[in-house]
Amino acid sequence: MSVVDDLDAVIGETLRDSELEHEHPAPGRWLVDLPGTKKLKTVCGLIVGEHALRVEAFVCRQPDENREQLWTFLLQHNARMYGVAFSIDSVGDIYLTGRLPHAAVTPEEIDRILGAVLSYADDSFNTMLEIGFGTSIRREWAWRVKRGESLRNLEAFAAFADPAAFADPDSRRPQGDGGE
Structure with a gap:
């Protein structure tokens, strides 16, 4: 079995056991729907790479205003976060991103990292909208x-x-x- 096959087995079993809606569009690629309360749904990608599992979740499009204030808010949160951090892409859209070494990909760690993504996206969402789209x-x-x-x-x-x-x-x- 390859590393991708091994990790796909762990991820697939964990997502089924957690009863989370998900898609598996290709080997080593997963899309997980994380239901929230403020941000109604966060889609989290899990991508098996050569050395690590990449975690990516879109949180919010680029702000219309107060960019520096929003970036400050996000960077201050990054210092207290587990496993993922806020980041922006080339157009300024906001994501949560992180990496787990292959050895850390266990059911417990997948649950922990998905919980972190959901918590950080959901808990900060309204404040991000207020700052960036008030x-x-x-x-x-x-x-x-x-x-x-x-x-x-x-x-x-x-x-x-x-x-x-x-x-x-x-x-x-x-x-x-x-x-x-």
Whole structure:
């Protein structure tokens, strides 16, 4: 058996045991769907290389604004992360990338690295959108309010996108039971 065959067997069994949706388009290549809450799905590629398993996941397209602020945010997070780090491609799209030596490719480590990818992509997603796309989100909010459209998928951004929240922050606060 080749290294690719050996690692494919470990990866395949781990993904089936984890009940994660995945594709295996070619030997040594896997695409895994990681379901999130803020970022609804992160697709993570696992690619068996000559010396290591490469881990790649698209997180967010290049920001429209505040690039330096977003890069600072991501680099500060990199210092505390396990197994992967935020990176950008040649056009500025944001990814999580990492490498595992072949000897480290075990069911436990695959689970750990996929959990890290999901956690980092999901936990940082709304902040990344707020920093890099805040103007567009505020514009979309205003357009939807004006037309009476649903704000459901923008609710996570209400604190900075809703002008009413800035005008009267107490108007959005839930009322107490009278014992305040």
